[in-house]
Amino acid sequence: MKNIIRAEKVNKIYPNGCHALKDVSVNVDKGEVIVIVGPSGSGKSTFLRTLNQLETINNGAIEIDGIDMYARSTDINKLRQDVGMVFQGFNLFPHKTALGNVMLAPLKVANRAPKEVKKDAESLLKKVGLADRQDNYPNHLSGGQQQRVAIARALAMTPNIMLFDEPTSALDPEMVGEVLDVMKDLAKEGMTMVVVTHEMGFAKEVADRVMFMEDGELLVSDTPNNFFDTPSNPRLQKFLSKVL
Amino acid sequence: MQLNLKSLFWNAIFVLVLISVCWLIYASGKRIDYNWNWERVVPYIATNAASSINAPADGEIVLAANNQLVLQNLSGDTIVELGGYSSLSVYEGDLIFEGDSLATIEEWRIGPILQGVITTIKISAWSLVFALFLGLFIGLMRISSNPALKKLSVVYIELIRGTPLLVQIFIVYFFIGTVLDLERFTAGVIALSVFTSAYVAEIVRSGIQSIPKGQMEAARSLGMNYPKAMIYVILPQAFKQTLPPLAGQFINLIKDSSLVSVISITDLTKAGREVVSGSFAPFEVWFTVAALYLILTSGLSWAIQALEKKLSASD
Numbered sequence A: 001m002k003n004i005i006r007a008e009k010v011n012k013i014y015p016n017g018c019h020a021l022k023d024v025s026v027n028v029d030k031g032e033v034i035v036i037v038g039p040s041g042s043g044k045s046t047f048l049r050t051l052n053q054l055e056t057i058n059n060g061a062i063e064i065d066g067i068d069m070y071a072r073s074t075d076i077n078k079l080r081q082d083v084g085m086v087f088q089g090f091n092l093f094p095h096k097t098a099l100g101n102v103m104l105a106p107l108k109v110a111n112r113a114p115k116e117v118k119k120d121a122e123s124l125l126k127k128v129g130l131a132d133r134q135d136n137y138p139n140h141l142s143g144g145q146q147q148r149v150a151i152a153r154a155l156a157m158t159p160n161i162m163l164f165d166e167p168t169s170a171l172d173p174e175m176v177g178e179v180l181d182v183m184k185d186l187a188k189e190g191m192t193m194v195v196v197t198h199e200m201g202f203a204k205e206v207a208d209r210v211m212f213m214e215d216g217e218l219l220v221s222d223t224p225n226n227f228f229d230t231p232s233n234p235r236l237q238k239f240l241s242k243v244l
Numbered sequence B: 001m002q003l004n005l006k007s008l009f010w011n012a013i014f015v016l017v018l019i020s021v022c023w024l025i026y027a028s029g030k031r032i033d034y035n036w037n038w039e040r041v042v043p044y045i046a047t048n049a050a051s052s053i054n055a056p057a058d059g060e061i062v063l064a065a066n067n068q069l070v071l072q073n074l075s076g077d078t079i080v081e082l083g084g085y086s087s088l089s090v091y092e093g094d095l096i097f098e099g100d101s102l103a104t105i106e107e108w109r110i111g112p113i114l115q116g117v118i119t120t121i122k123i124s125a126w127s128l129v130f131a132l133f134l135g136l137f138i139g140l141m142r143i144s145s146n147p148a149l150k151k152l153s154v155v156y157i158e159l160i161r162g163t164p165l166l167v168q169i170f171i172v173y174f175f176i177g178t179v180l181d182l183e184r185f186t187a188g189v190i191a192l193s194v195f196t197s198a199y200v201a202e203i204v205r206s207g208i209q210s211i212p213k214g215q216m217e218a219a220r221s222l223g224m225n226y227p228k229a230m231i232y233v234i235l236p237q238a239f240k241q242t243l244p245p246l247a248g249q250f251i252n253l254i255k256d257s258s259l260v261s262v263i264s265i266t267d268l269t270k271a272g273r274e275v276v277s278g279s280f281a282p283f284e285v286w287f288t289v290a291a292l293y294l295i296l297t298s299g300l301s302w303a304i305q306a307l308e309k310k311l312s313a314s315d
């Protein structure tokens, strides 16, 4: 089976000299759910952001759906439509309603007909449980609701891959569940997902593979069972003993 | 209740201070040897004084077929029909020479001061539109990652902000105006828009930079290119942020427009100066001019506040 994401020896060095990714290689199959864990500053966000080129890489190669991200002929804006991203801070557009947030990209990027876009956006909001909140502005929504709108917004471009960068870290504990539930549904539907999170429960339950990063290196990539129950890497053991 | 009383007290103080200031102005007006004559200003704002209709060419007054008087020129063609006027000053058979008064009419006409107001509004409105677009453009150059664009915009902003508007008006009119053969009005609009745009550019820049980075990232991650992300995500938010400083800048623009009177554009200020010399009521005229500027600026300020309110639905 062909990998939907192929990252080959990716290196990222920030302009300030920080070597954030060191020879990171990851292959993801279609429909796989990958969870990445690791201590703060280990390069998890950086790696995720290289997958839709919010960060450019210094060395290595990234292929999405067989397309070389850094090939001359690649239209990055087109490629990004295939890779949805959900941010820790939601990043909803405050000047648009929930519905407006979901509709913006299909209207302005895909240039689809407004009527059709509206229908799809409404059913996406229904899917994340916010049918009754579609006319609310983000500032009038709770954190959990905002994050669910953000997921709907990312799904509106019908991506094949979804990236989640600590989607529940900015939420009050009682709202974490509603967002994780939406993500679980998405995983069940067969969405390819790469999730950076501290929710170990989610990793155990939903992930096909769990990866451990530290100091810019990808040290472990294993099934949840092996990862949590019989970790062999001493650095992972140390990390797990702290977070579990 | 306690709070209410207190605020009532201070509001009363406010009104009291205003009244005393007005009284002081009034009293000082009385003290000096000056005859206040406000009604003298009125005809310069608008007047319905009679004006005469003059003959455009030599001719003769004859009774036309429909029993109405007309002015015929020497070859017998009708050149002015007089039927519509009630107060005629000619009779049938009169010989008329070019420039003779044929009739007088009374109608409301705007005086030179109101004419000046219109010119000021026109020049300010044109300059406002150009300054907004030019400023937006320069502001975007200013935050561009392209060093050439960025440095050009910095030079532009520093150059324009570092020289007086009056000097810029002279340069645009006498130098650029001569090279490109510009009209006064055009030269005035160019000078004002260029001057204002430098300030607008800085306002635009700070407005855009005040939008969190995540907004651009979210927009780009959805597949928007940079211009689309700017137009649909960043600028609408930045616009809201920049409305208050923009309002201030555009009020300055209206006031600055008074400087174009130096290149003989008859705006409100120049009209005021001209009227003063003919009306023998300098104080009244200048107070009137000030009041008219105040009406223009507060009108703009009110309009922008209304717009701000409309945009605050998402707060």
Ligand SMILES: Nc1ncnc2c1ncn2[C@@H]1O[C@H](COP(=O)(O)OP(=O)(O)OP(=O)(O)O)[C@@H](O)[C@H]1O
Pocket (backbone or CB within 6 Å): A014, A015, A016, A018, A019, A020, A038, A039, A040, A041, A042, A043, A044, A045, A046, A047
């Ligand atoms: N824009 C940047 N410029 C310079 N250095 C950066 C930048 N972003 C991240 N870094 C550095 O790169 C390293 C990896 O950062 P990254 O944000 O990827 O870590 P992370 O694993 O996501 O951490 P966290 O769990 O705190 O989100 C860190 O040392 C960080 O200081």
Ligand SMILES: [Mg+2]
Pocket (backbone or CB within 6 Å): A044, A045, A046, A165, A166
């Ligand atoms: Mg991070």
